[in-house]
């Protein structure tokens with residue numbers, strides 16, 4: 407099928423917003439493909455409040471937040487195709503892109519749209535990623551799987567849980583397990599600082615008296631058929647190795663893992679889209695265009711965001727630019743100026759700026775700065791572009807650099823890069 411202007415893969419917050427953006431920009435035929443039975447992405451299982459404070463100035467649950475966007479998308483004329491899995495994406499000899507899809511009613515189809523938006527989100531790192539010794543009994547889940555069981559399918563994973571990792575989903579699930587009558591023995595984090603937002607530490611752990619152990623990890627799993635307990639130990643922050651003599655047995659029947667999220671990019675890799683080695687997402691410019699000109703990307707498939715509001719904003723931008731590309735109205739120099747991270751920057755996106763629009767560069771740092779500091783963006787030739795003072799900066803919380811299109815456009819050809827960083831003030 408070649409009549410599709412913009413094809414979006416994934417009907418989560420990024421994909422649905424991309425659909426709205428594409429239709430608003432004038433794309434005639436906009437289709438969102440979703441492998442699940444309904445649109446909404448991961449937000450379908452996030453039934454706690456706290457979404458949409460910025461976008462709607464209201465405190466909504468995940469499904470309520472998504473309902474508003476899905477309604478807007480339907481009203482805008484976006485076509486949704488659920489139960490449709492995209493299993494392959496490739497490039498035609500003329501540079502256009504095609505995808506192979508599978509759906510029970512429609513069978514296997516090849517679609518060749520004018521532009522594509524990748525909005526496949528991310529998945530959780532599983533137990534295999536951290537290789538804990540011991541047996542593999544029942545009772546070990548990623549926090550997101552447990553969230554789906556409890557919030558959507560009505561099953562409790564267990565009665566006494568240990569949570570490994572302090573990513574936001576783990577913190578939210580610690581509170582959820584308490585609400586459902588389970589006991590949470592503690593949350594264990596190998597790093598010296600929390601992986602999730604401070605807000606979630608306060609609201610999900612402190613408010614419920616759940617102990618939080620930094621520089622501590624699970625070193626062994628016990629149990630045959632069902633989990634019977636785990637050994638936890640303090641670690642040496644310099645070597646990340648367990649400290650002998652600090653081991654402690656913790657009885658539990660459930661271990662929930664919140665040890666990181668990985669952007670879901672098997673399709674992108676298959677199609678030869680350049681993937682950033684640190685973010686794990688496509689390399690994009692400020693128009694959210696990837697290294698393959700007809701392919702755009704937004705949301706957690708690019709970089710794991712803290713706030714869904716940012717995901718929706720980025721989805722709108724990707725959809726708008728995909729529609730411009732489909733209409734032959736996008737001729738920007740994709741990689742006009744590369745962005746580089748300073749010493750304390752772990753990852754950031756986008757990696758290039760064109761100066762075609764005002765841009766927010768999202769970044770995470772490697773080490774916390776617990777005191778006055780500043781976010782800066784300067785060119786390699788010393789032009790100061792941005793400075794914002796902060797009271798602190800932490801790896802678990804995303805920081806932003808905002809650049810005006812005019813600032814970037816005015817830069818001369820002697821500028822080779824823009825360097826972003828967070829430094830003590």
Ligand SMILES: Cc1cc2nc3c(=O)[nH]c(=O)nc-3n(C[C@H](O)[C@H](O)[C@H](O)COP(=O)(O)OP(=O)(O)OC[C@H]3O[C@@H](n4cnc5c(N)ncnc54)[C@H](O)[C@@H]3O)c2cc1C
Pocket residue numbers: 415416417418419420421439440441442446447448449452490491492493525526527528529530549550551553575578667670673704705706707711712713714717
């Ligand atoms: C397990 C989990 C739990 C979370 N819980 C919270 C929370 O409680 N609170 C919070 O603030 N944030 C939470 N988040 C973060 C939140 O999910 C993101 O902010 C937001 O959902 C990202 O939106 P997205 O559209 O990029 O991705 P997603 O919401 O993940 O949507 C991606 C969509 O793409 C579809 N898809 C993927 N591959 C294909 C394919 N090949 N073919 C067709 N469809 C495909 C997926 O089925 C999915 O519907 C959670 C994230 C995860 C992974």
